[in-house]
Amino acid sequence: MNKKTNIYIAGHKGMVGSAIWRNLVSKGYKNLIGATSKELDLRDQQAVKFFLKDEKPQVIIDAAAKVGGILANNDFPYDFLMENMNIQNNLIDGAHTAGIDKFIFLGSSCIYPKFAPQPLKEEYLLTDSLEPTNEWYAIAKISGVKTCEAIRKQYGRDYVSLMPTNLYGIHDNFDLNTSHVLPAMLRKFHEAKNNNNSPVTLWGSGKPMREFLFVDDLAEAVVFALENKLPEYLYNVGSGVDLTIKELAETIQDVVGHSGELIWDSSKPDGTPRKLMDVSKMHALGWKHKINLEDGIRKTYQWFLNNIDSIKEIKL
Template sequence: MDRQAKIYVAGHRGMVGSAIVRRLLDGGYDNIVTRTHEELDLANQQAVTAFLGKETPDFIFMAAAKVGGIHANNTFRADFLYTNLLIEANITNAAWQAGVHRMLFLGSSCIYPRDCPQPIREDYLLTGPLEQTNEPYAIAKIAGIKLCENYNRQHGTRYVSAMPTNLYGPNDNYDLNNSHVLPALIRKAHEAKVRGDREMVVWGSGSPMREFLYVDDMADASVFLMESGVAEGLYNIGTGTDVTIRELAETVMKVVGFDGDIVFDQTKPDGTPRKLLNVDRMKKLGWQASTPLIEGIAKAYADFQNRPAG
């Protein structure tokens, strides 16, 4: 990417989008275009088409999405499917109409079958049933991948898809009703410490295994893909290592300084038993994650402490 290239980051206020903006600025890219939701509703086809037709950016990072944890995904199933389909379809089609040939679509590792072999390779996509708790969100993200793939085939665009593992870090969502597991654990451990509790409740059995990637590493991988000139395809972005939810909770407690006991609420769902990405494709290109889990959690906890109460 040329340092003077105009770059549109969709979803720049979110955890991923804001990290991409930070990475771009650190890399000397300062011609960055952003819009808040109030300025541009990405679910509005006419508005998105007009915006991209006027701005005609050279590159797009599509980090905008409606996201949430197990509870939110399973409760607001129609919202997650409908809203994410609209966002990705509007941006992809409007980008092509505006002559934008380079775009990175950011998906999620939940696109892969619930019980596929581990670690998960990119070619396992669409080889088995999805995890039911987040199937609508996964289907929307799969549609986004296929939009990129088929606009490339039909229209000659160069749209690439990146599938990150579980992300965490600055600007995360710590709302216990709709956050992901790691930020939820940070908040639970912190509040338990403040109250002087002797126990912390964790959803599920603690046995599922998950991989976690610090969001600034994800942003670095995203910019790396665009700088490398990769023209198409699907790329897993992760660390290549995973931990159990019990191990994760224990690490969070160590960082936060809460020395109580863990109580597992097994009436709550575990979700997919294991979800570890095969990251060989990115390694072959020359990229790998650099932030150790305990270091990333410490940075995330500092971010949480700097946020307004509530």
């Protein structure tokens, strides 16, 4: 690796991809390659192969995916399974066919079984059943992990999978129908604050525990994996610290400055009871997160306020 290495970031306009791009630029990397979904349909195998032939990347970082929360995963299972498999298969096989020796695949902590022991270790993969509300996305990501492992095992290529915990931050999705829990809460509290501090109703009991990582910390982990040859095929990336959804809501409420009532709708699903990542393997190699949750939420809210007029699908 050097600063002139051709690096293709799939999904470079998304929250994760854009954070990786910013990080690489800040470190002096010169030859970054990106293509919007209009310029390149990653679901089209031939288009991907032609793109890689033309652009000649030496490294691929796969930050592209069809993503969404519990509601979206539940309503569109086929889309989440097939589109994600098509995207990652085209990129992984395209990279392998083109002779690209370095590939970083990004997944999600939802690949682990619903009732796996806590904290979640990499070796718990495929030891039990998944959380039903997002199993379609999880199965797609598991297939990507195993495909990278297979290429690594059979051909000796440096293909590594990083499994981040729940991410949030700059360029997050704040659409209430498709967003994850933290940005959805942030938007709800913001709107309620502007509506005379009206009550905010949130799904579930507030008891499940979740871990969160600011997206810039994930970008640091990706660049760490880029600049080093990691000895194993799968690594968890997280803060190693969790809290209840209720505590998360109260933290966001405080950051936003909402002073109204908080109501929990227990008729709605909670999802997995707890998801805490064991990040000891990444820590042992030398990577550790830097941004604590409250600071990350403040950064995210400030970005939200600065970009309200241009945030996709938000009408405030």
